[in-house]
Amino acid sequence: MKKNATVITIADTKGGSTKSTTAVNIAAFIAHSGLKTLLLDFDLEQPTACSYFPLQKEAPYGVYEFLIMHETDLDKLISATTTQNLDVMSSNSVRQEIVSHLNASADGIIRLKSCLKLLKSEYDVIVIDTVGTIDPTVNMAVLASDVVLSPLDPSMPGVREYLRGTISNLFRSLIPFTDYGIELPPVYTFFNRVEENNDCHRIKELFNQQINALPPLPFKITVLDKDIKKKNSYKVAASLGIAAFQHYTEPTNKVAHPYKITKAQAQSIKDDIYYLCQHLLPRYQPQFDAFMKTEIAH
Ligand SMILES: Nc1ncnc2c1ncn2[C@@H]1O[C@H](COP(=O)(O)OP(=O)(O)OP(=O)(O)O)[C@@H](O)[C@H]1O
Numbered sequence: 001m002k003k004n005a006t007v008i009t010i011a012d013t014k015g016g017s018t019k020s021t022t023a024v025n026i027a028a029f030i031a032h033s034g035l036k037t038l039l040l041d042f043d044l045e046q047p048t049a050c051s052y053f054p055l056q057k058e059a060p061y062g063v064y065e066f067l068i069m070h071e072t073d074l075d076k077l078i079s080a081t082t083t084q085n086l087d088v089m090s091s092n093s094v095r096q097e098i099v100s101h102l103n104a105s106a107d108g109i110i111r112l113k114s115c116l117k118l119l120k121s122e123y124d125v126i127v128i129d130t131v132g133t134i135d136p137t138v139n140m141a142v143l144a145s146d147v148v149l150s151p152l153d154p155s156m157p158g159v160r161e162y163l164r165g166t167i168s169n170l171f172r173s174l175i176p177f178t179d180y181g182i183e184l185p186p187v188y189t190f191f192n193r194v195e196e197n198n199d200c201h202r203i204k205e206l207f208n209q210q211i212n213a214l215p216p217l218p219f220k221i222t223v224l225d226k227d228i229k230k231k232n233s234y235k236v237a238a239s240l241g242i243a244a245f246q247h248y249t250e251p252t253n254k255v256a257h258p259y260k261i262t263k264a265q266a267q268s269i270k271d272d273i274y275y276l277c278q279h280l281l282p283r284y285q286p287q288f289d290a291f292m293k294t295e296i297a298h
């Protein structure tokens with residue numbers, strides 16, 4: 001039976017706000033829950049997401065051939081990771097090259113919305129990672145998505161950039177598309193890498209006040225209640241190319257600085273990612289609940 005994927009875009013115009021880390025862990029969680037998942041790497045400057053997990057089969061093509069050359073052979077476009085149900089499409093172009101092609105085309109930044117039809121029929125969920133700046137590729141990904149997730153840096157520059165760059169410059173610039181029947185996706189935002197200090201609390205209070213004072217927008221912004229704490233396991237998992245909700249013990253004790261993610265650390269990250277996925281994809285709650293009942297895996 002043909003599928004009809006839900007498209008989740010991870011977007012925030014601030015560099016380093018944890019977009020790629022969020023994208024890979026969410027995609028892995030959804031895949032581990034038994035849903036066919038595609039991670040699409042739209043960060044054409046730093047292809048972090050598509051190079052995170054080891055590959056079982058590497059496709060020769062990627063985003064460039066998909067968007068610009070209209071390639072439709074999925075075998076050539078999509079790489080399979082070693083994680084069951086998790087595929088990736090590589091970001092294999094320079095940003096300017098794709099942007100100039102799109103600027104010179106009549107369908108411009110709505111092209112992804114139409115190209116995605118091919119992939120939506122093959123997957124349950126498509127997760128798109130984007131570049132952390134104002135860029136037409138981010139606008140394109142937002143317009144093509146059903147829901148947007150924005151991780152927020154709990155700092156004054158992080159909050160300012162979110163209000164100025166992400167909300168005013170990115171999301172608001174898409175409002176004219178609603179005149180052409182394109183609905184803007186709901187946005188979920190949450191604080192990530194949170195530390196227990198007064199500064200974080202003050203910044204969150206200020207952010208909530210400012211969000212509530214915004215004039216009405218044609219899309220809903222929800223600030224999620226739960227913060228994701230600063231946890232070293234995210235970095236360890238990235239070095240190992242595994243999801244941060246998997247535990248790991250170095251097979252040899254002969255290395256000077258062994259990597260380790262304990263079961264308890266992995267479980268607390270699994271709880272965090274479950275929380276995000278529940279909000280983004282309520283229709284898959286039963287699959288997520290079933291995965292939560294399974295043992296923390298290696
Ligand atoms: N909850 C967390 N606790 C601690 N470190 C984290 C957490 N989440 C992500 N990180 C680390 O923060 C750094 C930046 O994350 P990441 O690369 O995902 O950000 P990004 O928004 O994709 O950056 P860019 O805009 O450059 O693409 C990485 O080193 C990552 O391992």
Ligand SMILES: [Mg+2]
Nearest residue numbers: 019020043048
């Ligand atoms: Mg990134």
